[in-house]
Amino acid sequence: MTNKDGNHDLSLKEDVQAALTTVMDPELHKDLVSLKMIRDLSVTEGNVSFTIVLTTPACPLKGVMEKDARKALAPITGIGEVTINWDAAVPQDRRIADQIGQLFRNTIAVSSGKGGVGKTTVAVNLAIGLAKTGTTVGLLDADILGPNVPRMMGVQTMPPPRERKLIPAEHYGVQFFSMAFLTKPDQPLVWRGPMLHSAIRQLLTDVEWGELDYLVIDLPPGTGDAQLSLAQSIPLSGVIIVTQPMQVALDDALRGLKMFEKLEVPIIGVVENMSGDFFGAGTGETLAVDQEVPFLASIPLDAEVRKGGDSGRPIIVAAPESAAAQAFNELIPAVAARVSVLTLANQPSSIPLQMVR
Numbered sequence: 001m002t003n004k005d006g007n008h009d010l011s012l013k014e015d016v017q018a019a020l021t022t023v024m025d026p027e028l029h030k031d032l033v034s035l036k037m038i039r040d041l042s043v044t045e046g047n048v049s050f051t052i053v054l055t056t057p058a059c060p061l062k063g064v065m066e067k068d069a070r071k072a073l074a075p076i077t078g079i080g081e082v083t084i085n086w087d088a089a090v091p092q093d094r095r096i097a098d099q100i101g102q103l104f105r106n107t108i109a110v111s112s113g114k115g116g117v118g119k120t121t122v123a124v125n126l127a128i129g130l131a132k133t134g135t136t137v138g139l140l141d142a143d144i145l146g147p148n149v150p151r152m153m154g155v156q157t158m159p160p161p162r163e164r165k166l167i168p169a170e171h172y173g174v175q176f177f178s179m180a181f182l183t184k185p186d187q188p189l190v191w192r193g194p195m196l197h198s199a200i201r202q203l204l205t206d207v208e209w210g211e212l213d214y215l216v217i218d219l220p221p222g223t224g225d226a227q228l229s230l231a232q233s234i235p236l237s238g239v240i241i242v243t244q245p246m247q248v249a250l251d252d253a254l255r256g257l258k259m260f261e262k263l264e265v266p267i268i269g270v271v272e273n274m275s276g277d278f279f280g281a282g283t284g285e286t287l288a289v290d291q292e293v294p295f296l297a298s299i300p301l302d303a304e305v306r307k308g309g310d311s312g313r314p315i316i317v318a319a320p321e322s323a324a325a326q327a328f329n330e331l332i333p334a335v336a337a338r339v340s341v342l343t344l345a346n347q348p349s350s351i352p353l354q355m356v357r
């Protein structure tokens with residue numbers, strides 16, 4: 001390379017850098033350069049290469065960003081080929097580590113006003129789907145009195161404790177822990193509020209979770225002690241409200257949503273589960289629109305989903321081509337993207353809005 005080319009490359013690099021400051025992250029509404037999403041920018045003999053670091057590998061807006069970046073660079077004179085590489089660094093909700101001393105970058109609660117709507121089904125398939133995108137995922141069964149996560153994950157026992165620390169079970173790339181590991185299946189659990197509170201805290205703090213991009217938390221039904229305890233025990237990046245198409249489920253879902261709003265837990269969005277001819281469809285979306293929160297996905301009623309839950313082979317693993325699995329495949333990037341937005345917005349104002357990892 002001649003010196004002249006080198007100088008030319010240097011000035012091109014400045015032009016490219018300047019042009020990229022006009023490219024906005026479509027959700028964070030800030031430019032890619034100030035968000036520190038551009039890395040390894042290099043120009044060699046006019047050919048440009050850089051990496052865009054997404055806030056989640058499951059980013060649904062990758063295509064939009066690529067198009068915008070290429071459009072911004074096109075008018076630069078003397079520019080050659082443009083190569084865009086991709087990477088991801090999930091932003092970290094700093095409040096979590098500060099409060100409980102575990103390195104969970106984000107916490108996602110899955111809730112509903114009512115039992116049997118499919119919270120655990122959503123939590124399990126979501127956790128597996130997020131892990132499939134290459135992120136580290138934990139799943140905490142916070143349904144202390146009705147723990148169903150082990151059955152749906154297909155592992156009913158926990159690994160032996162190490163140095164008196166509880167070790168999560170692992171399957172389908174997800175680490176998970178449940179009170180079911182510590183109790184006998186035929187033993188009724190009759191616990192009072194304060195005991196529930198300390199049980200939830202212990203599952204959060206005493207389990208050797210390690211570093212997690214996402215901790216998905218499966219809640220019991222209702223708007224009671226468990227929801228309160230959780231919200232008091234750990235900062236939640238947000239909560240997913242699961243509902244069913246029937247009006248009665250919807251009334252309860254609305255109550256659940258309002259409770260989390262009161263607790264200042266951001267709403268990630270609404271999932272309508274068991275949609276179809278039998279129960280109907282569309283009320284979940286109406287709820288989301290009315291409450292001005294995102295509608296995330298509509299999961300069809302499908303006997304295979306139930307079989308997958310019962311047999312410990314969740315639909316996203318057992319039948320990835322099925323309509324239900326496809327609906328989960330829409331849910332996963334929608335949740336990941338929204339959590340990135342919420343987490344960046346949740347940071348104390350002393351931390352500037354930027355990728356924090």
Ligand SMILES: Nc1ncnc2c1ncn2[C@@H]1O[C@H](COP(=O)(O)OP(=O)(O)O)[C@@H](O)[C@H]1O
Binds near residue numbers: 118306324
């Ligand atoms: N979309 C669906 N189609 C068919 N069965 C489903 C679907 N979603 C959940 N189920 C089944 O319904 C039952 C209740 O779901 P579950 O996830 O345990 O609800 P919750 O955790 O809200 O009580 C389970 O047997 C589950 O397998």
Ligand SMILES: [Mg+2]
Binds near residue numbers: 143148220
């Ligand atoms: Mg459940």
